[in-house]
Amino acid sequence: MHVILCGASGSVGSEILTQSLLHPSISKVTILVRKPLSPIPSSAKLSTILHQDFLSYPPALLSQLSGADGCIWSIGVTGMEADATSKSYEVITKDFAIEAAKAFGGMKRDEGKGKFVFAFLSAAAADQREGKAWMKAGAVRGDAERIISSLQSTLPLATYMFRPAPVLPVTPGYYDTLSTIQKVRFYVFDRFVIRADVIARAMLQAVLEGGSGAIQGWEGKGKEGNEGTFGIGEMKALGASSVLAAGE
Numbered sequence: 001m002h003v004i005l006c007g008a009s010g011s012v013g014s015e016i017l018t019q020s021l022l023h024p025s026i027s028k029v030t031i032l033v034r035k036p037l038s039p040i041p042s043s044a045k046l047s048t049i050l051h052q053d054f055l056s057y058p059p060a061l062l063s064q065l066s067g068a069d070g071c072i073w074s075i076g077v078t079g080m081e082a083d084a085t086s087k088s089y090e091v092i093t094k095d096f097a098i099e100a101a102k103a104f105g106g107m108k109r110d111e112g113k114g115k116f117v118f119a120f121l122s123a124a125a126a127d128q129r130e131g132k133a134w135m136k137a138g139a140v141r142g143d144a145e146r147i148i149s150s151l152q153s154t155l156p157l158a159t160y161m162f163r164p165a166p167v168l169p170v171t172p173g174y175y176d177t178l179s180t181i182q183k184v185r186f187y188v189f190d191r192f193v194i195r196a197d198v199i200a201r202a203m204l205q206a207v208l209e210g211g212s213g214a215i216q217g218w219e220g221k222g223k224e225g226n227e228g229t230f231g232i233g234e235m236k237a238l239g240a241s242s243v244l245a246a247g248e
Contacts, residue, residue: 002026008074010076012200021043031047057104066108068104069207071100075092076092076093076121089137089140102155116156116211118157121199122162124163126144128142152213158212202239
């Protein structure tokens with residue numbers, strides 16, 4: 001399977017890249033980045049394409065992505081990192097992903113292949129209902145989810161939305177730096193937080209299993225509406241089915 005990854009340099013995206021390169025069912029990973037990763041992971045599976053404008057996907061670029069089975073999208077800005085009311089926030093968080101989904105969903109598919117899978121990393125605050133999000137960032141992400149999901153009616157596309165809340169890094173030694181109180185909080189509120197590697201496994205499972213437009217055991221996920229998204233507990237359950245989760 002050939003997977004496209006957009007956002008490989010981010011905290012979650014870098015873990016998605018790591019998990020993708022480790023997964024035995026993934027034969028090729030193509031990352032779209034503005035500048036080369038440093039350090040560059042050493043893997044024969046990895047292909048890097050330098051791409052500057054994430055609002056545009058010309059034929060020459062799409063030809064390099066021919067045969068890809070799905071894309072994991074992890075480009076975005078959290079509400080705490082930028083002004084969610086700014087136009088740039090909306091462009092990066094919503095417009096980039098919408099244009100990519102349109103372009104990738106429109107690529108020619110080999111006969112017998114399933115739909116192109118687009119897995120979108122959103123946020124827990126997202127709400128697809130107009131005027132219902134409790135913060136601007138959630139409204140922007142909810143709009144992105146809804147519009148991307150709606151593309152399934154006109155393109156051979158299967159879309160899945162993932163809504164993490166606070167994301168815990170998998171950096172070695174990270175937990176050793178936490179105070180006792182912080183460790184207790186993470187333990188008590190475990191259902192409200194999720195590790196980056198668990199998100200990665202869940203999103204990869206969606207790409208691997210979701211080409212029919214549905215994931216077995218998760219019927220209804222991928223449909224337009226808040227109920228069609230994956231929340232924290234559902235991501236943990238889906239990620240646990242990955243071969244990479246064995247032994248945890």
